[in-house]
Amino acid sequence: MPDELRHLAGVPVLVCDPAGPPVATEQDALDLIGAAFLGAEVVAVPANRLVEHFFSLGSRFAGEVMQKFVNYRLRLVVVGDISRHLAASAALRALVHESNRAGHVWFVADLDALEVRLRATADPTTRPA
Numbered sequence: 001m002p003d004e005l006r007h008l009a010g011v012p013v014l015v016c017d018p019a020g021p022p023v024a025t026e027q028d029a030l031d032l033i034g035a036a037f038l039g040a041e042v043v044a045v046p047a048n049r050l051v052e053h054f055f056s057l058g059s060r061f062a063g064e065v066m067q068k069f070v071n072y073r074l075r076l077v078v079v080g081d082i083s084r085h086l087a088a089s090a091a092l093r094a095l096v097h098e099s100n101r102a103g104h105v106w107f108v109a110d111l112d113a114l115e116v117r118l119r120a121t122a123d124p125t126t127r128p129a
Helices: 026-036 061-071 083-088 090-101 111-122
Strands: 004-008 011-015 042-046 075-079 105-108
Touching: 004 111, 011 026, 011 111, 026 042, 026 061, 042 111, 061 075, 061 105, 075 111, 083 090, 090 105, 105 111
Parallel strands: 011 042, 042 075, 075 105
Antiparallel strands: 004 011
């Protein structure tokens, strides 16, 4: 499936193809941001599209990618199982925990979990987990 614009909980989301090219450079992140300008507010990137050094915080790549999305006022959502990376890094676990408490970058298991989060943020009486 190619990257496609979907509406989840009423929010336009660019859902990236799991078989698409890896996000290995800042330019790759900017390419996703450019694609999102077709109307998306959120970019959902499968975890398997992120290169290994994204999850190694010492490389600073994750921070650079996340900052690009923040600068362009787009939400970045990493979708998929990252448990292997979390088990290997306390720093990454802390980053994921703090990111999921805020609104700009989330890490979720699947698109259903993303939809639940989006629905919760639209309802001011609930707070996402």
